[in-house]
Amino acid sequence: MIRIMIVDDMPIFLEYLRGCIDWNSYGFEICCEAHDGREALEKIEQFYPDVVLTDITMPYVNGLELAEKVTRDYPEISVILITGNNEFEYARKAVKLGVCDYIVKPFEKEELILSLLKLQDNIGKAVESTEIKNEEHYDDLRALIYAGVPDVESENKFEEKVFGGSRQGSGYLLALLRFDVSTYAAMDTESREQLMNWEKLIAKMLSDKLEIQGEFKIFHDFENNIVVLMRFDHASELDSYKGYEFTDIIQIVKNQLGIGSAIALSKADRLIDVKKAYEKALVYLGGKAFGQLYDIRNNNDEVAYSSLDAIIRLNKDLETLQSEDAENAINILWERLTGAKAISDTEIRISDMNLLTSAISILMTNIISKGFSIEKIYGDGFSPEKYMADAKSTQEMKDRVVFLYKKRIDFERGKKESKTHDIATAAREYIEANYADSELAIADISEKLCVNQTYLRKMFKSEMDMTLTEYITQYRMQKAKALLTSTDEKLSSIAESVGYKDVSYFSNVFKKYYGVSPRSMSREM
Structure with a gap:
């Protein structure tokens, strides 16, 4: 989990931050709270968060002063400022001093989620530490948009299986969301992998954000486009639906990630028409600009071809x-x-x-x-x-x-299939051979094993019941403890020998892991 400290002098806003997001489902946890910068600095030593999320205007030590001290003394901790419009220029200046990002009130919770996930390797950690739930009937829904249902009997069976009952609604609306892959200029394995991870998280954000009078299912097609199938209770609700949630997502993703996207809304009176609605949306978006929502519910043009x-x-x-x-x-x-x-x-x-x-x-x-x-x-x-x-x-x-x-x-x-155990074992052996390298990164392990990072993280966690990041930290801490209790080496030398250039950062990680400082353990032993 990615550990977050939230700092604000207003209890009502702290309460809002706690409850506005299902933090764990995105790979986050609120590890501590503080009511001003002074209290935050005291708690950093105790909790050592990965991210400090702080307001600017606070008594004693304000958010800018807190950010300056954290970026100077704890370079591994990221800082995001929460600012009002009248503090906007202060926030921009703070970014130049090392603050990672800022969010302007009032903000959508999706803006905050994406801002947090952009930091360092948080998108990879989030996908690694929390399972992004697949739709229960993923294969059925894919079959629906590609193959369709041939007759009324099949239609009724699908309704029963996927929606839990016969059709009670008054029509369907299919939303197809495509991303502009040209945003990632290189589009190598790592870039495509990262984009696919963003698409997973954005689909989850949509599922949390979408509210309709009826039911909806969210899944990906074979190109990893996001597909949302909405079944409305009443025809009037379908006809009056404007798709504001989708418009918001387009804008938020563009502002926060710089990724263009486009969405088409296509109508199907019955399940038997969903395949045609999907194909119409797919073909329509193929020739349209990104950055817009296209409502083609009343577009009766025939699709040029069926593929x-x-x-x-x-x-x-x-x-x-x-x-x-x-x-x-x-x-x-x-x-x-x-x-x-x-x-x-x-x-x-x-x-x-x-x-x-x-x-x-x-x-x-x-x-x-x-x-x-x-x-x-x-x-x-x-x-x-x-x-x-x-x-x-x-x-x-x-x-x-x-x-x-x-x-x-x-x-x-021609490739011998590597099982989960083989991949996890090879990754563990690589870590144990290279833990002393302060530049050791998951990308290095991925390249060595010829698998992409997302797959590597998934296989390792499945086999070892912990994330790669957790295992690297655990192994380094065990080696450090052994050196502390059996040698007279200087703390700085021990820190360097287990992969930490900054002895202060090493000490904080050690204390968070064992509950005592490395110097205390050395003296006690």
Whole structure:
């Protein structure tokens, strides 16, 4: 858990901060509270939080003075200021002095969550330390948008299974949220992995934020787009729904993360119409600018082509390692795009790019989800976007997609599958061999084991019942204790030998771990 100290002289605001967020579900815990900067400085030694979340205007020691002391004396602790509009310039100046971020009152709780998750490796720690719950009927919902339900009987069974009863509502609204992947210029494994982690957390934020007269289900499609299926109790509520929650999310994600997004709202009278509503939203967003909510409930335009069954097939081929069938599925997609009309070799249409971009997106999402590295499969510096852009004809574009799928499938076929135990053991051995390195990072372990960080964190926690970060700290503390109780080495030397450059920081970590200072333990023993 990421430990947070909250500091404010107003009890009512402390109470609000405690209760406005389900902290544990995002990987946070409130470890302590303080009513002014002076009390906060006293409690830092006792609790040693990861983040100090503080108001500016307080008696004795104000938030700016507190921030200055924390950033100077405790460089490993992050500081976020909570400020009013009249204190805005003070907050901006404080950022230059080392404060990590500031939030202006009044603020949405989602702004605060994202601000906290941006700090250092908090997004990775949050995904590592708390399970982002998958929708219970994830596979059923994916099958609904890709394959649909064939008849009324199937429709009733789906209602019973997913919504717990026959249809009581008056229609469905499907929201499709896509992110601008070009925001991440490099889009290497680490960048894509981070974006997928953000998408997990943003889906959770939506589930906490969304309020409708009815029920809703949130899940991801094969491209990791967020899909929200809303079932309204009354037709009038569906018709009057404006989607303000989605508009807020678009703006908050842009302001806090710099990531563009777009959302389409598409209507389905019955479950049997949801597949068409999804496809309409998918095609519509393919040619639209990011940063907006598009309401296409009353858009009766027919979708130009249907490719969802081929998309399902491509995803299944990746799971079952069927490279020949993947090539056939890509050929089907291509034939549907081009039809009987001959296309010039030099003509590269937007529609071609949109569909092939979806195929690439599915491929990259699958690679990251499986724990593989894009660079390990295709080579260092590889960019699928650039690789596709370099194609000189539409036929070459298609051939390149086929090549990418085959190479991904061949990579896994030729790779001995690493079980959870093997990955966790290898990670533990690497930590034990390199714990003295103060620059040791989870990224180093990930690179050494040829798995991405999210997958590594998940496998390690599953096997060891603790996070990687916790294990690194535990091993270092055990080594430090052994040196303290069996040698006469200086404290600074011991700290350095177990991976800490700053002896003060080492002492605080040691005290938090064992409950006594390292000097006290040395004397007692």
